[in-house]
Amino acid sequence: MSTSSSAPDTSAPALEMKAVRKVYRMGDADIIALDHASLTVQHDEIVALVGPSGSGKTTLCSIAGGILGATEGRVVVAGDDITDYDAKQLTKFRQERVGFVFQSVNLVPFLTARENLLVVDELGRRTGAAARARADQLLEELGLADRRNNLPSQLSGGQRQRVAIGRALMNEPRLVLFDEPTSALDTQLGEQVMELIRNEMKSRGTAAIVVTHDERITHFCDRSVHIVDGHLDAA
Amino acid sequence: MKLALRELVRRPGRFATATVILTLIAVLLMFLGGLLDGLIRESTGAIRAQSGDLIVYSDTAQASFLRSRIEPDTRATVDAVDGVERTGGIGVVQLGARVPGNGPRDLASVALFGYEIAPDGVPDVPADGQAWADDILKADGVEVGDELLLGPARSPVTVAGFVSDTPYNSQGSLWASPATWRTVLTANRPDAQLADDVFQSLIVEVAPGADVGDVATAIDAATGDTETFTIDDAINAIPGVEEQQGTFNQIIGVTVVIGLVVIALFFALLTVERTGLYGVLKALGARSGTIFAGVVAQAVAVTLVAAVVAGGLALLLDAVIPPGSIPLLVTPTRIVTSTVLLLVAAIVGCAFSLRRVLRVDPASAIGSGS
Numbered sequence: 083m084s085t086s087s088s089a090p091d092t093s094a095p096a097l098e099m100k101a102v103r104k105v106y107r108m109g110d111a112d113i114i115a116l117d118h119a120s121l122t123v124q125h126d127e128i129v130a131l132v133g134p135s136g137s138g139k140t141t142l143c144s145i146a147g148g149i150l151g152a153t154e155g156r157v158v159v160a161g162d163d164i165t166d167y168d169a170k171q172l173t174k175f176r177q178e179r180v181g182f183v184f185q186s187v188n189l190v191p192f193l194t195a196r197e198n199l200l201v202v203d204e205l206g207r208r209t210g211a212a213a214r215a216r217a218d219q220l221l222e223e224l225g226l227a228d229r230r231n232n233l234p235s236q237l238s239g240g241q242r243q244r245v246a247i248g249r250a251l252m253n254e255p256r257l258v259l260f261d262e263p264t265s266a267l268d269t270q271l272g273e274q275v276m277e278l279i280r281n282e283m284k285s286r287g288t289a290a291i292v293v294t295h296d297e298r299i300t301h302f303c304d305r306s307v308h309i310v311d312g313h314l315d316a317a
Numbered sequence: 318m319k320l321a322l323r324e325l326v327r328r329p330g331r332f333a334t335a336t337v338i339l340t341l342i343a344v345l346l347m348f349l350g351g352l353l354d355g356l357i358r359e360s361t362g363a364i365r366a367q368s369g370d371l372i373v374y375s376d377t378a379q380a381s382f383l384r385s386r387i388e389p390d391t392r393a394t395v396d397a398v399d400g401v402e403r404t405g406g407i408g409v410v411q412l413g414a415r416v417p418g419n420g421p422r423d424l425a426s427v428a429l430f431g432y433e434i435a436p437d438g439v440p441d442v443p444a445d446g447q448a449w450a451d452d453i454l455k456a457d458g459v460e461v462g463d464e465l466l467l468g469p470a471r472s473p474v475t476v477a478g479f480v481s482d483t484p485y486n487s488q489g490s491l492w493a494s495p496a497t498w499r500t501v502l503t504a505n506r507p508d509a510q511l512a513d514d515v516f517q518s519l520i521v522e523v524a525p526g527a528d529v530g531d532v533a534t535a536i537d538a539a540t541g542d543t544e545t546f547t548i549d550d551a552i553n554a555i556p557g558v559e560e561q562q563g564t565f566n567q568i569i570g571v572t573v574v575i576g577l578v579v580i581a582l583f584f585a586l587l588t589v590e591r592t593g594l595y596g597v598l599k600a601l602g603a604r605s606g607t608i609f610a611g612v613v614a615q616a617v618a619v620t621l622v623a624a625v626v627a628g629g630l631a632l633l634l635d636a637v638i639p640p641g642s643i644p645l646l647v648t649p650t651r652i653v654t655s656t657v658l659l660l661v662a663a664i665v666g667c668a669f670s671l672r673r674v675l676r677v678d679p680a681s682a683i684g685s686g687s
Binding site: 140143144147149150173174176177178182184185188190192193197201202204205206249259261 | 319320323324327328593594597598599600601602603604607679680682683
């Protein structure tokens with residue numbers, strides 16, 4: 083039985099990465115994207131991962147979310163050691179254990195706000211009525227109850243971001259990964275979104291990693307971790 | 318798959334171009350198939366309509382009525398074979414017919430049959446000097462009661478009524494008594510005239526329970542100078558039929574390949590366009606199989622819509638084209654066969670997108686602002 087199908091350990095850290103390396107082979111050269119990175123995120127902690135382009139923050143985020151495998155080291159998410167998971171196990175892990183909010187939001191353009199949330203269930207557990215109830219509850223909590231039947235093109239940037247957050251929370255994850263959540267927003271809206279993220283994560287006791295290069299929003303997080311050339315440096 | 322079908326419903330415009338092109342291809346496919354079926358019907362209707370199980374030709378005739386002779390003693394031998402219930406003589410002569418009211422050079426091409434066992438849809442043998450006419454002769458202005466003058470000898474035959482689906486070699490058939498046929502044959506084709514009781518061929522009804530193939534073999538073994546065909550084999554043995562089928566089937570095959578290429582290109586382009594979306598879906602936990610199943614579902618749905626529209630158009634064409642002008646026969650079987658061919662082409666065409674779907678990296682969803 084795969085570890086990912088067991089009940090999550092709510093007291094365990096949301097993420098434990100120990101001496102993780104990620105090496106890409108480019109022709110004859112080895113590119114080290116992550117070099118012995120160790121990071122622990124507690125079960126209700128919000129961590130800002132700050133670094134310039136090409137510093138390895140996307141790679142770290144991808145490994146923590148089960149999208150990429152590590153070349154070396156150990157990765158444990160909410161008590162599940164995913165280090166040696168194969169592609170199929172990682173797919174199931176992503177369906178059930180982590181949430182993603184992507185840089186450009188990336189909602190499915192031909193689905194309504196509610197259907198965008200339900201996609202997570204259709205791709206994964208297929209719980210039907212329970213998923214519909216959860217989607218309605220999340221939309222209500224995110225202040226989108228009256229926009230549930232709107233397509234993304236009919237929503238404002240902030241509303242789309244909220245739908246994306248709702249989608250990330252659909253599978254009740256222990257860890258949500260935010261990839262540059264404010265990069266496409268102006269300062270005011272960016273701060274509103276960060277406040278929303280903080281409130282939503284804290285009210286649910288859900289851990290989050292917020293990948294950003296914008297130091298101005300890190301105060302919404304519990305702490306910041308800097309990454310440069312694949313090396314982590316806790317601030 | 319649900320996601321893919323929702324896209325079809327919500328964004329029909331994206332699929333409109335492919336649907337229109339596929340509809341045109343499906344119409345072409347059904348039209349070509351209908352032409353083939355129509356040509357075959359006009360070439361072979363008289364044989365297809367035979368109610369017997371077997372046709373006996375002389376062994377040197379190569380399944381041609383005109384080259385075949387069945388003497389009375391051969392017929393007696395056939396009658397005596399175990400499993401033979403009944404035999405009926407049949408013969409044909411192909412001539413030009415002068416139709417009352419038409420100009421002297423405006424001849425209708427006819428095939429006058431003399432028969433003993435009535436084919437399906439043809440009444441019993443009419444009185445001497447009369448004939449049942451195939452209804453494609455209506456296009457030549459033939460009417461019930463007309464006296465047609467056949468061949469250079471202008472042998473008179475009166476139309477007693479019309480029958481359907483019995484043309485022969487693309488000519489309207491006339492069904493007459495053996496005596497009438499023999500008279501017309503002797504008057505117009507003296508070189509091919511036959512003695513009384515000699516027919517060109519025999520239609521054989523096989524006794525219930527007897528194996529048709531075994532009876533055919535037994536007939537040829539007993540006579541020593543005949544070649545016996547089942548009705549289906551006799552149809553295919555008619556000179557030109559297999560060649561027609563071969564030619565049309567090759568054109569139909571090329572059309573299916575064009576359909577396959579259209580689907581392959583369209584969905585390959587769509588897959589390239591959706592790489593970003595597929596990356597996000599994979600990051601959310603979608604399997605490549607689920608995404609590919611969605612692509613196939615869309616291709617199948619688009620093809621089905623195209624086939625339904627094309628089927629309707631083909632039936633409409635069949636209805637509006639006047640009988641006798643273009644040999645078009647659109648049948649439900651042809652529509653279903655064409656649809657199945659296109660569906661197979663759609664699924665195979667989608668397979669070209671499979672590799673691209675498999676190669677979409679969920680990591681592309683992260684760190685991409687596009």
